[in-house]
Each structure stands twice: as structure tokens, then as C-alpha cells.
Amino acid sequence: MTNKTNSVNTHxxxxxxxxxxxxxxxxxxxxxxxxxxxxxxxxMPSMDYEYMLLWLKSPYNYILLSITLIxxxxxxxxxxxxxxxxYIAEDNLQRNMILMTKWICIMLCxxxxxxxxxxxxx
Amino acid sequence: xxxxxxPKNSTINPGKNYSSSTSGKKRKKFHVYRYNPESGExxxxxxxxxxxxxxxxxxxxxxxxIKSELDPSLSLRRSCREGICGSCAMNINxxxxxxxxxxxxxxxxxxxxxxxPHQPVIKDLVSDLDQFYKQHASVEPWIKSETIxxxxxxxxxxxxxxxxxxxxxxxxMCACCSTSCPSYWWNxxxxxxxxxxxxxxxxxxxxxxxxxxxxxxxxxxxxxLYRCHTIMxxxxxxxxxxxxxxxxxxxxxxxxxxxxxx
Numbered sequence: 001m002t003n004k005t006n007s008v009n010t011h012x013x014x015x016x017x018x019x020x021x022x023x024x025x026x027x028x029x030x031x032x033x034x035x036x037x038x039x040x041x042x043x044m045p046s047m048d049y050e051y052m053l054l055w056l057k058s059p060y061n062y063i064l065l066s067i068t069l070i071x072x073x074x075x076x077x078x079x080x081x082x083x084x085x086x087y088i089a090e091d092n093l094q095r096n097m098i099l100m101t102k103w104i105c106i107m108l109c110x111x112x113x114x115x116x117x118x119x120x121x122x
Numbered sequence: 123x124x125x126x127x128x129p130k131n132s133t134i135n136p137g138k139n140y141s142s143s144t145s146g147k148k149r150k151k152f153h154v155y156r157y158n159p160e161s162g163e164x165x166x167x168x169x170x171x172x173x174x175x176x177x178x179x180x181x182x183x184x185x186x187x188i189k190s191e192l193d194p195s196l197s198l199r200r201s202c203r204e205g206i207c208g209s210c211a212m213n214i215n216x217x218x219x220x221x222x223x224x225x226x227x228x229x230x231x232x233x234x235x236x237x238x239p240h241q242p243v244i245k246d247l248v249s250d251l252d253q254f255y256k257q258h259a260s261v262e263p264w265i266k267s268e269t270i271x272x273x274x275x276x277x278x279x280x281x282x283x284x285x286x287x288x289x290x291x292x293x294x295m296c297a298c299c300s301t302s303c304p305s306y307w308w309n310x311x312x313x314x315x316x317x318x319x320x321x322x323x324x325x326x327x328x329x330x331x332x333x334x335x336x337x338x339x340x341x342x343x344x345x346x347l348y349r350c351h352t353i354m355x356x357x358x359x360x361x362x363x364x365x366x367x368x369x370x371x372x373x374x375x376x377x378x379x380x381x382x383x384x
Contacts, residue, residue, distance in 0.1 A: 008253070008256045008257055008259075008260045011343075012339060012340045012341065012342060012343040012346065013342075013345075014339065014342050014343070015342070015343070015344060016342055016343045016345075016346070016347055017342050017348075017374070017377045017381050018381075019344065020348055020374060020378065021378055021381065021382070024378075082351075085344065085345070085349075086305065086309065086349065086351075087308060089308075089309070
């Protein structure tokens, strides 16, 4: 038995497709980029600090890793938003949780990008 | 928050045991969910030990045998007994099925019969489908056309356009699909559910309907449509072998194509 109110959502927000498309596009970018990352790690002759530093300093690897970070965190945020919308029914709590995950993802992405930048410069 | 546990007044207690008087060799136990809101008591699971030699082959036959021979107070919906009316939809051994088209011999052990999941229960196996019907009505499942057909003429449709409706119009509104969908369990007040979306797509696909864009615009909503995460329980559960998940994917595809200017 459940006691949900019988009401039908007759209003359309006209915005569900935007989130859906963003999720698909970011996933499409992530497929080749994650494959590249795994392949690069797999074929590495050595995993020591010096070699990793050298690998990160290559502009090609630096740019691709930055794209991985940005797209990965963007995709993560979109996914978390969907989970929150699924399981948290209370409107205010839902809005705040989505906002919080957005800021956490932005923050972690910025920290990642700055760290990468410092490693490459250092 | 989504409900992961049954409320206290919904916890199922052990119930009574009944046994059919005839002593046939072939017997089968049916554990049936019983709930009467007027009693103020929690639901219970009654056990009916039936003689299969004097019982018809389908689950519905067994339930009707229970009702006529052992406990006339058992409540269930049924009508056509041939999978056309969709009335006898219930959860049998964990799957949503039509009791009239499900054979008893398909199950090796005891049979557990519950009402459709995550719906308010009116009594025993009768669930309250009010919300489900309202959602169906909300997609306006009828033809919308400004064009007036020639006098005494039908609205014609090519054979290939008619074929596009196959697999969409056969829905019997049993609610097996919607009530098997976890997204519908958590958000049935906002998500339309597979059955209503299948009905919506039936009219979106109809060449005679002139409100395709209007219908797609109405469905472009985070909750109405995009709670579907392609879990596919709906397609798995449909007793008519329809594919609501594919219909929902096609609606998303059409909205996306329009958005991208395709």
C-alpha cells in the first residue's frame, strides 16, 4: 500500500531534452577519451614518477587530460542530478542538493585543472 | 525521499490456512495477499491448498476456485479470461502478469499472488489504478486534426503508415508495465509511466494526427518522460509482448532530432 496523492503532472517544463542531450554528448566525448587514457596507461613502458611527469608534460597528453577532467566532471554532475531527481521528492531539498553537487563538481574540476597546470609548469 | 521500506501498517502478517476438501493426488499451495482497509488490520498472506485435479489450468481458475469454494470474500478483478480486458493483472511469484493467461504448470513450487506493486490497495488483489487512468487521459489519446475529411469519407492512411501503429495500439491497459517500473514507483505522481507514454507514441506515430509537435512539446519534461532510464522492466512485463521502452526511446529521439534541427 502506498498513499501518494493522485495528481497528474499536466505542465511541461520544456527542458528535459536539454539534459538528455548534454548527457549523451558528454558520454560520446568520454568514450574515445577514456579509451585513449586506458590505452596510454597500458602501453606505458614504466610507471615511475619521472616518466609520468614527462608523459604529462607532452602538450598532446596535457590537452587530452584537461578535456577528460572537464567532460568527466560535467558528465558526473549530470548523472548525479538525475539520481537526486529520482530519489529526493521534496522540491527544496532536491534543488539544494543539485546546486551543491554542481558546485562540488566545479570545484573538483578546477582543483584538477590547476594541479595539472602546476605539474606541467613545475 | 523514495520509499524503500513498507510503512508499518503495510507489513504483511502470516494469515489463515485453507484446504480444498477434495483429496486429489495433485495439490498446489497458493499464498494470497489479503487486505481489507475496513478491518484496520495489517495485510496478511493466506495459504490455500488446492486440489489441482478439480481446478482449471490457469492462475485465474485457481483464484476463482478459492473464491467459490474456500473464501468468497477474496476480491479480485477479472472479466474476459482471455487476455483482452487486462483486468486480472497481478504480481505472481514476483512478476506482473495477467492471471488468466498464466498457466499454473509454469510454476514448479508454491505460487505467491500479490496485487500490482507500489499501488494503493483497495482490497486484496484489487489495486487503485485511478492515477494510472488519469495519466493515460493526460496524453489525450485521441485523434487531433484540423483537416475536415470529405463528406461521407474516412480519414485515409497508406498501408505503410498503418503498419507504423502495429505494436502500439494493442495495449490492454492492464498496468503490468507501469507498475513494474522502479522509476514509476518512486515518481508516479510526476512520471507518466510506460503505458501512458506508449499511448502517447501511438498518436505521435499516427499519420492522420496533426498535433505531433504539440504532443512532443508536452512530453519534453524532466519528469513526464525523462524519468525513463531504459530499465526495460516494462517490455519484460508486457503480457501482450509490446515494447513500451522502444516507444519511449523513439519519443526521446524525435524530441532530440527536433531540438537539433534535424
